[in-house]
Amino acid sequence: MKGFLGRILFVALACGVLIGGTALTAAAQVALTADDCVKCHAQQPAEIDSNGAAHKTDIDCQACHEGHRPSVANNIPACSMCHEGTSHYEVPECMACHNPHQPLDVALSGEIKAVCETCHTGPGEQMVASTSMHAELACNFCHADTHGNIPDCVACHSPHSETMVQNDCAACHQAHKPLELMYGEDTGSALCASCHDTAYSQLAASKTKHNQVACVTCHIDQHKTVPKCSDCHGEPHAAAMHAKFPNCGDCHSTAHNLNNWPGQ
Ligand code: HEC
Ligand code: HEC
Ligand code: HEC
Ligand code: HEC
Ligand code: HEC
Ligand code: HEC
Ligand code: HEC
Ligand code: HEC
Ligand code: HEC
Ligand code: HEC
Ligand code: HEC
Ligand code: HEC
Known part of the structure; x- marks a missing residue:
């Protein structure tokens, strides 16, 4: 409570004393306006003024605080008086997070x-x-x-x-499903190299054209995807040869370390 005027008003409100010969009746209390509140309450008007959001612009003190002591014993509103109809408005303890005088400063x-x-x-x-x-x-x-x-x-x-x-x-992880390891085709091979140093250095040292191919061009989309050579090359040699040697690696070694034959 601040100031002399406030104190007089309070005494008048609380005790119904005579002012200028007139009793401050219930009718006079109703005549309290939102401009009067600040005369006795400093904090709430200051909070509303700086951070009241829609509780400042759309409504005033008295939309929530109907009446006042002593004629009204409890003038604290329930949020549900005005907020109803969504699941958010049904959670317990609104004021654990919201201060009604600065409702968007959520704690x-x-x-x-x-x-x-x-x-x-x-x-x-x-x-x-x-x-x-x-x-x-x-x-x-x-x-x-x-x-x-x-x-x-x-x-x-x-x-x-x-x-x-x-x-x-974010090239490989999403915050809410961090183990679903997906990546796009622009993911740089150096990122894979942080865990796969051998694959990276073998490819970097290779003198074959696989040296120019990014990790994710072969291991597409999802971590641990392993391609078959034939996904990209089909079966390029004579059918009889492929029938006899079904593993490309028998002659070509591995994708990261292809045999570097002359002329290739
Ligand atoms: C003359 C001073 C005075 C004015 C003007 C005044 N109040 Fe109060 N108000 C008080 C005092 C003193 C209390 C504390 C009463 C208690 O704790 O017993 C109080 C308590 C309250 C409370 C707490 C709830 C309660 O019943 O204890 C609210 C809410 C409130 N006032 C809102 C308002 C609003 C809104 C206005 C403007 C419309 C306003 N007051 C104007 C003096 C005033
Ligand atoms: C959206 C509704 C709403 C508006 C608008 C609002 N209040 Fe409140 N006010 C509340 C609620 C709810 C409480 C109870 C807070 C609590 O229990 O922590 C409260 C508490 C108070 C109290 C008591 C504080 C205490 O610690 O006991 C005062 C005084 C008060 N308000 C004054 C005002 C004044 C003055 C205004 C206008 C500047 C205002 N209020 C605007 C909802 C509102
Ligand atoms: C007298 C009616 C009234 C009461 C009581 C009331 N509000 Fe509001 N509140 C409004 C209105 C009107 C709006 C703006 C329109 C809307 O969002 O519904 C609003 C908006 C809000 C907003 C969003 C503010 C913004 O600017 O977007 C929050 C948060 C909020 N109220 C929380 C509360 C909480 C918590 C309580 C209880 C402590 C409460 N309200 C009590 C009328 C009220
Ligand atoms: C009443 C509805 C509501 C509740 C409850 C809520 N939020 Fe929000 N949240 C929003 C709205 C609206 C936005 C703004 C969306 C935007 O800017 O695109 C937002 C934005 C966010 C953002 C930022 C999004 C971005 O892209 O910048 C995050 C993070 C967030 N909320 C997390 C949370 C968390 C955590 C909680 C619980 C503590 C929570 N929210 C509770 C409505 C809510
Ligand atoms: C655990 C914290 C928490 C609780 C409890 C909580 N809220 Fe909220 N509320 C939020 C967050 C976070 C937002 C988003 C604020 C933003 O958009 O900046 C929000 C937004 C709002 C909004 C504005 C957006 C909208 O959807 O209208 C209103 C109104 C609101 N809350 C009312 C309430 C009411 C009423 C209650 C109690 C029934 C309540 N809240 C309980 C955290 C909470
Ligand atoms: C190129 C893809 C890729 C990028 C980029 C990446 N990660 Fe990972 N991350 C993985 C893979 C794959 C695993 C799973 C390893 C395993 O199965 O052991 C993993 C596992 C993790 C783990 C759990 C295992 C551990 O090491 O503790 C954490 C935490 C993690 N990453 C955080 C991060 C952070 C933080 C960043 C950014 C600085 C990041 N990751 C960037 C691919 C990536
Ligand atoms: C506020 C701290 C925090 C932030 C921010 C965070 N994490 Fe975590 N993360 C954890 C905790 C705690 C665990 C549980 C394991 C541990 O203690 O390391 C974890 C586990 C993980 C795991 C392993 C999950 C499992 O089930 O094995 C991965 C992967 C991971 N985080 C990636 C990330 C990535 C990517 C980001 C950013 C998008 C991120 N985290 C942001 C705290 C955090
Ligand atoms: C381990 C830390 C962590 C946890 C736990 C977590 N988040 Fe997030 N969240 C993040 C990070 C990091 C981002 C940013 C992601 C990005 O930029 O892609 C994010 C983004 C968001 C966003 C904005 C983008 C979007 O996805 O809509 C919202 C909203 C959000 N989180 C809400 C939540 C909610 C609700 C929960 C609880 C159910 C939650 N978060 C749990 C770390 C976390
Ligand atoms: C955080 C470390 C980490 C990162 C980053 C990472 N990986 Fe892995 N990767 C692993 C682990 C751990 C394994 C499992 C090794 C094992 O089982 O021996 C693995 C396995 C693999 C496998 C083999 C699957 C199999 O069946 O043998 C491939 C292929 C693979 N990763 C490709 C990649 C590619 C491509 C990238 C970059 C987009 C990448 N990894 C990034 C940790 C990682
Ligand atoms: C994702 C597609 C892809 C996969 C899977 C793949 N390659 Fe390749 N390969 C290429 C591309 C692209 C080239 C370069 C072609 C060009 O530039 O003419 C190439 C070139 C080659 C060459 C010629 C090298 C040179 O320097 O001339 C051989 C041999 C080869 N691949 C064998 C294999 C074998 C064996 C496998 C399986 C272990 C395999 N490839 C898996 C895409 C792939
Ligand atoms: C041209 C296609 C191609 C490229 C480029 C490629 N890989 Fe592979 N990778 C394969 C194939 C095919 C296999 C299966 C083994 C084999 O036949 O060589 C494999 C196997 C693997 C394995 C599991 C076995 C092992 O050798 O550890 C890992 C891990 C792996 N690759 C990671 C990577 C990383 C990291 C990169 C980039 C630095 C990369 N790969 C580039 C095609 C490729
Ligand atoms: C019996 C050994 C052998 C087997 C098995 C083999 N290759 Fe080859 N491949 C060669 C030789 C030798 C060359 C180089 C001579 C040439 O240019 O014809 C070659 C060349 C290539 C080339 C580069 C020349 C071109 O045609 O573009 C590709 C790509 C290739 N092989 C893919 C494969 C694939 C995929 C497989 C498995 C499906 C495979 N090879 C199986 C011996 C083999």
Whole structure:
């Protein structure tokens, strides 16, 4: 409560004393306007003023606080007075996250998942379809502190090599299904090299045309896909020869280390 005027008003409100010979009746209390509140309450008007969002622009104090002591004992509204009809409006403890006077300054504490899923169904569905240890974490374990916050993978994990950076992670991983290892055709071979050094160095040293082919051109789309030579080459030699030697590797060695015959 601030100031002398406020104190007088309060005394008038609380005790119904005479002002200028007139009793401050219930009727006069009804005449309180939203402009009066700040005379006695500093904090809530200041919060609404700076951060009230729609609670500032669409409604005023009295839309929520109907009446006042002493004539009305409890003037605290239920959120459901105005918010109804979606699953989000049915979760418990609205004010664990929302301060009604700055409703969009959402506080995220504890472990939150179900409430996030009242609006975002995708991430949870992905985690069920492709399970991983991420699925066991609360949403705000990663999306911490402020709503909408997106963390870097490298805040929690080391990259697979010294040259790999945060922007590379998405080439192979998706946050909500990190074990579904898919990649696009523009994924550089150096990224694979962080774990497959032998394959990478053999190919780099090869003097055959496979040297010019990216890892993902052969191992397409999904990690651990292994192609057959004939997927790309068919059976280029005489049929009798292929019948006799069904393994291309009998003559050509491996894809990463093709025999480097003269003339090839
Ligand atoms: C004359 C001073 C004064 C004015 C003006 C005033 N209030 Fe209050 N208000 C008080 C005091 C004092 C209390 C605390 C009463 C208590 O704790 O017993 C209070 C309590 C409240 C509460 C807490 C709920 C409750 O019943 O304890 C709310 C909400 C409230 N006021 C809203 C408003 C709103 C909205 C306005 C403007 C429309 C307003 N007040 C105007 C003095 C005032
Ligand atoms: C959207 C509805 C809404 C609006 C608009 C609103 N309030 Fe509130 N107010 C609440 C709710 C809900 C509470 C109870 C908060 C709690 O329990 O933490 C509350 C609590 C209060 C309290 C009591 C604080 C306490 O700690 O006991 C005061 C005083 C108050 N409001 C004043 C105001 C004033 C002044 C305005 C306008 C500037 C205003 N409110 C606008 C919903 C609203
Ligand atoms: C007197 C009616 C009323 C009450 C009570 C009320 N609200 Fe609201 N609230 C509104 C209106 C009107 C809007 C703007 C339209 C909408 O989003 O529905 C709004 C919007 C909001 C927003 C979005 C703000 C924005 O700018 O987008 C949040 C968050 C919110 N309310 C939370 C709450 C919570 C939490 C409570 C209970 C503590 C509550 N409201 C109580 C009327 C109310
Ligand atoms: C666990 C935290 C949490 C709880 C509990 C919670 N909310 Fe929310 N609410 C949020 C978040 C996060 C947003 C999104 C805010 C944004 O868009 O910036 C939100 C948005 C809103 C909005 C604005 C968007 C919309 O869909 O209209 C309203 C209104 C709202 N909440 C009302 C409520 C009500 C009413 C309750 C209680 C029945 C409640 N909230 C409980 C976290 C919560
Ligand atoms: C009431 C609905 C609502 C709730 C509850 C809610 N959100 Fe949101 N969220 C939104 C909206 C609306 C956006 C803005 C979407 C946009 O900008 O495209 C958003 C944006 C986000 C974004 C950023 C998306 C981007 O592309 O930048 C993340 C991350 C997010 N929410 C996570 C969460 C988490 C985690 C929770 C639970 C703690 C949560 N949300 C609760 C409605 C909600
Ligand atoms: C292990 C950390 C982690 C967990 C747990 C997590 N997220 Fe995310 N989330 C991220 C990262 C990182 C991104 C950014 C992904 C990107 O850029 O592709 C993201 C993106 C998002 C986005 C925006 C893009 C989109 O996919 O719509 C939303 C919304 C979101 N998360 C909501 C959630 C919800 C809801 C949960 C809980 C069910 C959750 N997240 C759990 C790390 C996480
Ligand atoms: C806030 C911390 C956090 C963030 C951000 C995060 N993770 Fe995780 N991640 C974990 C935790 C905790 C585990 C569980 C295993 C552990 O302790 O390492 C995990 C596990 C994993 C696993 C193994 C899953 C399993 O089931 O074996 C992969 C893969 C992974 N994270 C990739 C990523 C990627 C990619 C990103 C960014 C899109 C990311 N993580 C963002 C915390 C995080
Ligand atoms: C070129 C593809 C690729 C890129 C880019 C990539 N990863 Fe991975 N990541 C994998 C593969 C494949 C595995 C599975 C390895 C296994 O099965 O042991 C894996 C496993 C993981 C794991 C779980 C196993 C472990 O090592 O702890 C984490 C965590 C992880 N990656 C984080 C990241 C982060 C963070 C980034 C970005 C800096 C990233 N990854 C970039 C392919 C990639
Ligand atoms: C985080 C380390 C990691 C990264 C990055 C990685 N891999 Fe792997 N890869 C592994 C592991 C671990 C195995 C399993 C090795 C085993 O079973 O002996 C594997 C196996 C493979 C296999 C063999 C499957 C089989 O059946 O023998 C292929 C092919 C493969 N990876 C291709 C790639 C390609 C292409 C890339 C780049 C897009 C890549 N890997 C990136 C760790 C990784
Ligand atoms: C994803 C397609 C693909 C797969 C799978 C593949 N290759 Fe190739 N191969 C190529 C391309 C592209 C070239 C270069 C063709 C050109 O430039 O004329 C090539 C060239 C060759 C050459 C000629 C090399 C030279 O330097 O002239 C031989 C031999 C060869 N491949 C054998 C194989 C064998 C054996 C396998 C299986 C172990 C295999 N290839 C798997 C795409 C593939
Ligand atoms: C021209 C097609 C081609 C290219 C390019 C290629 N591979 Fe392979 N890779 C194969 C084939 C075919 C096999 C099966 C074994 C064989 O016949 O050579 C294989 C096998 C593998 C294996 C499992 C067996 C082993 O040798 O470890 C891994 C891991 C692998 N490749 C990773 C890679 C990586 C990483 C790159 C890029 C540096 C790469 N490959 C480039 C075709 C290719
Ligand atoms: C009995 C040994 C032998 C077998 C088995 C064999 N090749 Fe060859 N291949 C050769 C020789 C020798 C050459 C180089 C001579 C030439 O240019 O004709 C060659 C050349 C090639 C070339 C490059 C020249 C061209 O035709 O473009 C490709 C591609 C090739 N082989 C693919 C394959 C594939 C795929 C298989 C398995 C389906 C296979 N080879 C099986 C011996 C073999």
